[in-house]
Amino acid sequence: MAEKIEWIKTHCSRMDHGGCGILVGICNGRIVEIKGDADGFLNQGYCCAKGRHAHEKLYDSNRLKTPLRRIGARGDGQWKPVSWVEALDVICENLSGIRQKHGAKSVAFCQGMPKGMEHFALIRLAHTFGSPNIVAVQDVCHAPREVSGLHTCGFYPVADYHHPSQVILLWGSNPPDTNEEGEISSLLMKQLREGTTLIVVDPRRTLMAEKAAYWLQIRPGTDAALALAFLHVIIQENLYDHGFVQEWTNGFDLLQSHCKAYAPESVAGICGIDPNLIRESARCYAKGRPAAIGWGNAIEQHITAWDTTRALVCLMVVCGNLDVPGGNIHALDPSVLGLAPFVRADLVPEKIKEMIHAHFGTVPRLMTVPSADFRRAVLDETPYPVKAAYMQCTNPLMGYADADLTHQALTRLDFLAVSDVFMTPTAAMADIVLPAATQFEFNDIGHYGLGHGIVLARKKIVEPPQNCWPDIRIINELGKRLTSPEYWFDDEHAMLEAVLKPSELTFDEFCRKGHLKGTETFQKYTSTGFKTASKKVELNLEKAEKWGLSPLPEFSQKAPDSSYPLLLTSAKSPNYLHSAYRWMDSLRQKEPAPICQIHPLTAKKAGIGEGDDVKIETYYGKMVQTAHITDRIRPEVIMAAYGWWFPEEDSSHDESWIRSNYNMLTHVQELGKAFGTPTLKGIPCRIRKESKA
Ligand SMILES: Nc1nc2c(c(=O)[nH]1)N[C@H]1C(S)=C(S)[C@@H](COP(=O)(O)OP(=O)(O)OC[C@H]3O[C@@H](n4cnc5c(=O)[nH]c(N)nc54)[C@H](O)[C@@H]3O)O[C@H]1N2
Ligand SMILES: Nc1nc2c(c(=O)[nH]1)N[C@H]1C(S)=C(S)[C@@H](COP(=O)(O)OP(=O)(O)OC[C@H]3O[C@@H](n4cnc5c(=O)[nH]c(N)nc54)[C@H](O)[C@@H]3O)O[C@H]1N2
Ligand code: SF4
Ligand SMILES: [Mo]
Numbered sequence: 001m002a003e004k005i006e007w008i009k010t011h012c013s014r015m016d017h018g019g020c021g022i023l024v025g026i027c028n029g030r031i032v033e034i035k036g037d038a039d040g041f042l043n044q045g046y047c048c049a050k051g052r053h054a055h056e057k058l059y060d061s062n063r064l065k066t067p068l069r070r071i072g073a074r075g076d077g078q079w080k081p082v083s084w085v086e087a088l089d090v091i092c093e094n095l096s097g098i099r100q101k102h103g104a105k106s107v108a109f110c111q112g113m114p115k116g117m118e119h120f121a122l123i124r125l126a127h128t129f130g131s132p133n134i135v136a137v138q139d140v141c142h143a144p145r146e147v148s149g150l151h152t153c154g155f156y157p158v159a160d161y162h163h164p165s166q167v168i169l170l171w172g173s174n175p176p177d178t179n180e181e182g183e184i185s186s187l188l189m190k191q192l193r194e195g196t197t198l199i200v201v202d203p204r205r206t207l208m209a210e211k212a213a214y215w216l217q218i219r220p221g222t223d224a225a226l227a228l229a230f231l232h233v234i235i236q237e238n239l240y241d242h243g244f245v246q247e248w249t250n251g252f253d254l255l256q257s258h259c260k261a262y263a264p265e266s267v268a269g270i271c272g273i274d275p276n277l278i279r280e281s282a283r284c285y286a287k288g289r290p291a292a293i294g295w296g297n298a299i300e301q302h303i304t305a306w307d308t309t310r311a312l313v314c315l316m317v318v319c320g321n322l323d324v325p326g327g328n329i330h331a332l333d334p335s336v337l338g339l340a341p342f343v344r345a346d347l348v349p350e351k352i353k354e355m356i357h358a359h360f361g362t363v364p365r366l367m368t369v370p371s372a373d374f375r376r377a378v379l380d381e382t383p384y385p386v387k388a389a390y391m392q393c394t395n396p397l398m399g400y401a402d403a404d405l406t407h408q409a410l411t412r413l414d415f416l417a418v419s420d421v422f423m424t425p426t427a428a429m430a431d432i433v434l435p436a437a438t439q440f441e442f443n444d445i446g447h448y449g450l451g452h453g454i455v456l457a458r459k460k461i462v463e464p465p466q467n468c469w470p471d472i473r474i475i476n477e478l479g480k481r482l483t484s485p486e487y488w489f490d491d492e493h494a495m496l497e498a499v500l501k502p503s504e505l506t507f508d509e510f511c512r513k514g515h516l517k518g519t520e521t522f523q524k525y526t527s528t529g530f531k532t533a534s535k536k537v538e539l540n541l542e543k544a545e546k547w548g549l550s551p552l553p554e555f556s557q558k559a560p561d562s563s564y565p566l567l568l569t570s571a572k573s574p575n576y577l578h579s580a581y582r583w584m585d586s587l588r589q590k591e592p593a594p595i596c597q598i599h600p601l602t603a604k605k606a607g608i609g610e611g612d613d614v615k616i617e618t619y620y621g622k623m624v625q626t627a628h629i630t631d632r633i634r635p636e637v638i639m640a641a642y643g644w645w646f647p648e649e650d651s652s653h654d655e656s657w658i659r660s661n662y663n664m665l666t667h668v669q670e671l672g673k674a675f676g677t678p679t680l681k682g683i684p685c686r687i688r689k690e691s692k693a
Contacts, residue, residue, distance in 0.1 A: 112394030154531025167288030173296025221682020241320030251540020331453025370676030
């Protein structure tokens with residue numbers, strides 16, 4: 001007789017930002033199947049391939065299962081298994097020693113995409129240790145949207161897919177593949193089925209582009225110009241919300257005259273889009289109230305991120321779509337412990353002045369160190385030396401622009417500890433590698449601190465391997481040893497209970513509820529004003545001048561370089577999360593190799609056929625990927641895969657992370673001033689056929 005499967009409810013995590021309610025089937029203490037939960041608040045039964053296969057990573061034979069201590073030269077791949085006590089002792093000895101010699105700020109605490117409570121626990125560890133330096137990937141991921149929003153209208157305006165919109169404008173965002181920040185595409189798809197009009201700005205003919213009433217196939221990197229052209233049309237054609245603009249904004253007149261220079265006819269050549277299409281889509285967005293802008297990564301992975309995100313907030317504002325149901329809203333958090341009391345920035349009162357990036361004049365309210373500035377501190381000791389790093393949930397050799405520079409920085413550090421589930425190229429550079437427990441193996445709170453007004457229960461389903469610890473436990477234990485123990489919790493469970501305390505729910509009760517959502521109230525500004533100095537929306541952001549930034553969004557074009565006539569860009573793979581999980585067989589079978597998409601005309605010119613190896617070069621570096629010829633992209637665009645390394649090869653072997661790594665072609669020589677953002681999308685490049693090895 002077949003064994004009975006027991007189904008347990010939890011939420012998916014760590015395969016993207018997480019969010020889907022799922023049913024996890026266990027048999028004899030082992031997860032055997034995963035499916036979408038029809039009651040899932042955000043997904044209503046949907047579950048993607050990554051989610052369905054997520055449990056397989058728990059049972060991978062190559063998973064890290066014991067703490068390791070380096071015995072050979074850095075990066076040589078020679079390790080000695082050690083106990084947790086020894087691993088933690090070595091970390092504490094080194095970090096304390098470096099703090100004593102160079103000060104607490106010479107230790108950096110690094111995290112990639114936030115996966116759960118571990119991100120905020122790490123920030124708390126940095127602060128209780130005394131360091132202002134939390135290094136994250138926010139310069140290319142969400143900070144441009146969030147911080148531009150905070151300065152312009154006092155909040156981070158997120159697309160509200162929970163209420164019907166007349167129009168949804170997806171701008172450099174591809175929810176069916178990425179479910180960006182847990183905005184699971186199910187709610188969006190439901191609206192489209194019910195008649196919401198879709199506009200898509202994407203250089204690639206995605207599924208959403210196919211569903212769109214207007215698809216603007218933009219030349220990568222020109223989004224600011226297009227957003228300004230939308231503003232031009234909406235203002236010139238008098239389609240803006242007069243009442244809102246008059247009562248609630250500053251600087252409209254200046255914006256109006258500023259946008260005159262951005263007529264669709266003037267930007268059409270820059271963006272590669274028919275001016276009539278620009279006009280019609282701008283009208284459609286302006287007339288379709290309420291309308292939501294789903295803004296994605298593409299607008300912030302460019303040195304123009306400040307101007308692009310500012311222009312898009314201005315669009316929401318002038319069309320009266322701010323904080324209305326079905327528009328771009330200020331989502332209120334449920335009653336759980338606030339971020340500030342949890343992360344304890346109060347313990348580093350000089351943080352704002354002392355953070356590495358303060359020296360480089362980034363915009364106020366950017367609270368994590370951009371990766372470029374972190375490496376300057378390590379390699380040039382500017383503004384002061386950084387000597388050690390603790391890294392969790394991150395693989396900087398793959399994720400940071402200029403992988404070569406990252407390698408130099410990791411080599412230079414006096415001490416590096418990395419927590420991961422697999423021996424990555426970055427972990428291979430560490431002094432201590434810690435084996436993390438992962439999804440399903442511990443209780444966690446999802447979506448905390450992300451600004452979407454919800455938290456999700458992630459109930460533990462199975463025991464982790466004996467020697468794998470959840471990051472929140474590692475941090476809690478390091479906290480007790482490295483900082484004043486009174487800041488820390490009896491165990492990680494007590495940490496979660498403390499976060500939930502204001503809700504008056506225990507973790508078990510929270511799990512039974514599944515999620516908590518903040519109160520839904522809209523147009524909060526009508527009673528309190530906007531949370532800006534003037535209490536109005538700052539269309540013209542006067543203060544920006546002081547920060548060396550433009551008070552009105554701008555676009556200036558770079559002279560083309562005839563040696564690099566094509567434009568390199570990327571999109572997230574639906575099968576992987578950044579550089580992670582290429583070692584999971586079922587996902588790897590779906591996408592075995594790094595594919596770069598080339599338009600038929602471009603491929604023909606270069607003599608490249610389907611499946612050929614292609615060398616892609618920018619001024620800064622090169623990589624090899626496999627050609628896929630498709631007319632889904634513009635002829636001048638090369639849409640390459642990002643995050644590729646080869647876990648089946650020895651990760652200490654250079655070739656593995658160099659060969660097809662997109663970030664070998666990016667650089668940090670020119671950065672956006674506001675956020676220290678490098679350009680990752682829209683880079684001049686060239687291609688040629690590479691003979692097979
Ligand atoms: N499957 C999967 N899901 C993920 C992730 C993952 O790695 N894999 N990562 C997660 C993370 S951390 C994030 S931040 C989100 C990101 O999620 P998204 O914001 O959706 O990010 P991308 O896929 O990078 O880019 C979105 C779209 O931008 C298009 N694009 C490329 N260049 C340009 C350009 O210059 N202008 C415009 N307008 N569009 C352009 C791409 O074709 C793509 O369709 O996804 C999350 N979800
Ligand atoms: N060129 C280019 N560069 C980019 C981007 C791009 O689109 N193009 N996207 C950027 C964006 S949006 C982001 S968010 C960053 C992402 O940057 P990262 O978050 O650093 O990227 P990942 O490759 O997902 O690395 C995460 C690591 O966490 C590990 N991991 C998974 N689960 C756990 C766990 O439970 N505990 C621990 N300790 N480790 C775990 C994985 O094995 C993996 O090695 O990259 C950025 N870099
Ligand atoms: S869309 Fe994201 S949250 Fe949903 S199942 Fe897939 S990986 Fe998990
Ligand atoms: Mo991200």
